[in-house]
Amino acid sequence: MGNxxxxxxxxxxxxxxxxxxxxxxxxWPGHLALNLNKNFIKDxxxxxxxxxxxxxxxxxxKTTTGxxxxxxxxxNGEKVFQNEAGANLxxxxxxxxxxxxxxxxxxHYNYAIFEVDEATLPLVLNEISPDYLILLNLFRDQLDRxxxxxxxxxxxxxxxxxxxxxxxxxxxxxxxxIAFLGLSQGGASIPPLRWIAKRWKDNTFFFGLDxxxxxxxxxxxxxxxxxxxxCSSKLHYDSIYFSHLGDWKCNNCGLKxxxxxxxxxxxxxxSGIYNRYNTLAAVLLAKRLGxxxxxxxxxxxxxxxxxxxxxxxxxxxxxxxxxxxxNPTSFNESLRxxxxxxxxxxxxxxxxxxxxxxxxxxxxxxxxxxxxxQFKYIIISGDRALDLGLRLKYCGKPIIHDSQLIIQxxxxxxxxxGLNKTLKSETLYILPTYSAMLExxxxxxxxxxx
Amino acid sequence: MNYKLTIGWLFPExxxxxxxxxxxxxxxxxxxxxxxxxxxxxLDLGLKIDDLRSCDFLFMGGAQxxxxxxxxxxxxxKREILKEMIEDNVPGLYICGAxxxxxxxxxxxxxxxxxxxxxxxxxxxxxxxNSKRLIGNIxxxxxxxxxxxxxxxxxxxxxxxxxxxxxxxxxxxxxVIKGFGNNGEDKTEGAIYKNSFGSYLHGPILPKNPxxxxxxxxxxxxxxxxxxxxxxxxxxxxxxAAHKAIAKRLGxxx
Numbered sequence: 001m002g003n004x005x006x007x008x009x010x011x012x013x014x015x016x017x018x019x020x021x022x023x024x025x026x027x028w029p030g031h032l033a034l035n036l037n038k039n040f041i042k043d044x045x046x047x048x049x050x051x052x053x054x055x056x057x058x059x060x061x062k063t064t065t066g067x068x069x070x071x072x073x074x075x076n077g078e079k080v081f082q083n084e085a086g087a088n089l090x091x092x093x094x095x096x097x098x099x100x101x102x103x104x105x106x107x108h109y110n111y112a113i114f115e116v117d118e119a120t121l122p123l124v125l126n127e128i129s130p131d132y133l134i135l136l137n138l139f140r141d142q143l144d145r146x147x148x149x150x151x152x153x154x155x156x157x158x159x160x161x162x163x164x165x166x167x168x169x170x171x172x173x174x175x176x177x178i179a180f181l182g183l184s185q186g187g188a189s190i191p192p193l194r195w196i197a198k199r200w201k202d203n204t205f206f207f208g209l210d211x212x213x214x215x216x217x218x219x220x221x222x223x224x225x226x227x228x229x230x231c232s233s234k235l236h237y238d239s240i241y242f243s244h245l246g247d248w249k250c251n252n253c254g255l256k257x258x259x260x261x262x263x264x265x266x267x268x269x270x271s272g273i274y275n276r277y278n279t280l281a282a283v284l285l286a287k288r289l290g291x292x293x294x295x296x297x298x299x300x301x302x303x304x305x306x307x308x309x310x311x312x313x314x315x316x317x318x319x320x321x322x323x324x325x326x327n328p329t330s331f332n333e334s335l336r337x338x339x340x341x342x343x344x345x346x347x348x349x350x351x352x353x354x355x356x357x358x359x360x361x362x363x364x365x366x367x368x369x370x371x372x373x374q375f376k377y378i379i380i381s382g383d384r385a386l387d388l389g390l391r392l393k394y395c396g397k398p399i400i401h402d403s404q405l406i407i408q409x410x411x412x413x414x415x416x417x418g419l420n421k422t423l424k425s426e427t428l429y430i431l432p433t434y435s436a437m438l439e440x441x442x443x444x445x446x447x448x449x450x
Numbered sequence: 451m452n453y454k455l456t457i458g459w460l461f462p463e464x465x466x467x468x469x470x471x472x473x474x475x476x477x478x479x480x481x482x483x484x485x486x487x488x489x490x491x492x493l494d495l496g497l498k499i500d501d502l503r504s505c506d507f508l509f510m511g512g513a514q515x516x517x518x519x520x521x522x523x524x525x526x527x528k529r530e531i532l533k534e535m536i537e538d539n540v541p542g543l544y545i546c547g548a549x550x551x552x553x554x555x556x557x558x559x560x561x562x563x564x565x566x567x568x569x570x571x572x573x574x575x576x577x578x579x580n581s582k583r584l585i586g587n588i589x590x591x592x593x594x595x596x597x598x599x600x601x602x603x604x605x606x607x608x609x610x611x612x613x614x615x616x617x618x619x620x621x622x623x624x625x626v627i628k629g630f631g632n633n634g635e636d637k638t639e640g641a642i643y644k645n646s647f648g649s650y651l652h653g654p655i656l657p658k659n660p661x662x663x664x665x666x667x668x669x670x671x672x673x674x675x676x677x678x679x680x681x682x683x684x685x686x687x688x689x690x691a692a693h694k695a696i697a698k699r700l701g702x703x704x
Binding site (some may be wrong): 360365372389393 | 519657658688695
């Protein structure tokens with residue numbers, strides 16, 4: 001079937017859907033397009049050879065990094081589009097291409113930025129040879145859906161081998177599994193230290209941290225890759241920033257963190273060490289594209305967070321800030337960041353729907369013990385509020401029975417309760433899982449409820 | 451009398467992917483809240499035999515395949531001691547990968563056979579890459595608790611590719627009411643051999659099953675002090691509310 005017809009049909013349906021308020025069409029037009037022509041993504045990309053494509057994958061930080069890059073590119077006068085946050089399977093990418101091309105499959109943009117789900121990356125790389133591929137990190141997340149970290153890394157390694165010279169890699173040097181993807185490219189994986197074939201050396205760039213002030217004092221429980229990706233020996237860390245990210249080396253085979261192309265920048269638009277990584281990834285890409293420093297700077301200063309990623313909302317004359325917290329590492333780092341911000345009032349929302357992962361065991365890998373006693377109120381809500389309540393009960397001192405910890409399964413009531421407890425000068429910090437974040441935003445921005 | 455238990459946490463770094471450390475936290479707190487002294491020994495690669503022997507209770511969780519291989523090689527060297535302890539009635543809880551490891555063998559999806567420690571009379575097979583992992587909330591009914599405990603259900607979350615089959619010399623931990631259990635076929639879940647318990651239940655298993663947690667604590671005290679030590683009651687209303695919520699979701703009223 002011709003792509004002209006597919007695009008025409010897709011656009012028509014999206015137009016009607018928006019008119020009837022049935023949704024924005026961030027995934028299903030792509031689903032339809034791929035059903036009618038399984039090569040839809042490849043076809044459209046091939047017809048637009050001047051469109052530069054940036055793919056971003058990793059467990060945490062895809063949406064924020066994508067938005068940072070988009071802001072910088074637009075500041076540089078580029079025309080940029082991006083798939084909708086969360087619509088990061090092949091259907092989301094196909095939808096985005098469909099909606100941004102005209103009826104003749106022509107795309108009048110310079111850049112497309114696609115965030116790609118961990119499991120989907122190999123499928124997308126079969127269709128697209130991106131200009132830049134940014135790999136942020138790999139943490140345990142939704143084990144019921146993705147499988148284990150090593151399995152994901154192995155699938156990525158195999159699909160990276162098929163990439164052409166055109167693709168430049170921007171990799172997190174501090175994550176051993178991610179760094180190894182760059183170090184082991186170009187064929188040989190043995191013997192160590194002779195890995196970087198010339199071809200890849202010129203095309204691979206590393207970001208990471210080199211700041212002793214940011215080193216974490218305690219080792220976190222939820223570390224996934226503290227064993228050498230090459231020889232399986234235990235890695236030695238000179239410094240750890242969080243989870244398994246840090247300055248690592250293997251004393252057995254000699255593999256070590258590669259030399260950093262960037263480790264510091266003058267300004268970070270969002271709090272948290274994880275956002276330093278996201279910012280460094282975006283800035284490294286911008287520098288590779290030759291964008292002037294002052295443009296990068298002014299873009300970062302104007303940056304507004306993506307929804308639910310430290311987004312600030314003002315409701316009933318009080319501040320609410322939402323920190324999406326979807327796996328042990330992201331939860332730990334949210335807690336650490338809001339603790340630095342002197343947070344007093346917290347609302348945790350734990351759901352166990354498909355976008356959250358149906359297994360909530362991971363909450364026991366979050367290091368709540370290090371933080372919970374600093375807060376004035378902790379309110380708990382969501383599908384699995386009781387599980388999270390239990391987790392906090394087992395932090396130690398029985399906090400469950402005094403007024404410090406409140407379980408309120410009804411989400412709307414929990415938000416109202418939280419706002420009542422929050423003074424005018426304070427902020428209510430909400431830490432939700434993915435579907436919970438969407439629900440919270442719907443309640444807060446849907447006006448009619450509050 | 452001041453009671454004390456030493457808990458051996460086998461491979462906390464390697465075998466701890468699915469939140470299973472919640473079981474250690476649970477045992478620790480439920481002892482502390484009752485004034486029972488608790489010492490947690492983290493037994494990682496190259497663990498000392500004397501440390502292992504000094505434990506009154508052993509725990510090991512599940513992990514990724516790579517980690518599991520590293521552990522099984524290390525543990526093979528200590529097999530005799532572990533076997534001796536299990537035969538000597540030292541209580542232990544072994545979840546998912548740890549449970550599989552104690553069996554005779556694990557057949558991987560590609561047919562490769564990995565030898566187990568051969569301490570428990572069971573084996574595990576992964577029927578191939580195209581077969582489904584057994585994933586979801588689960589409720590089982592456990593025989594042991596009919597006599598010893600008020601409640602006889604256990605709830606949890608399972609996520610495993612391997613199918614485990616029990617031999618003749620081993621009892622099941624429970625009968626599946628809703629979920630897959632050992633293999634998705636014979637309605638069995640987990641295994642009991644002497645005072646050792648194997649199970650696929652994550653969640654983790656103990657916090658939402660406080661009766662099972664206390665049962666393990668009691669067993670450990672009984673083995674150590676050679677007498678029954680009564681446990682003072684705790685307020686478990688939140689534990690039971692969470693337990694019942696899982697059962698209710700699966701259409702079972704408790």
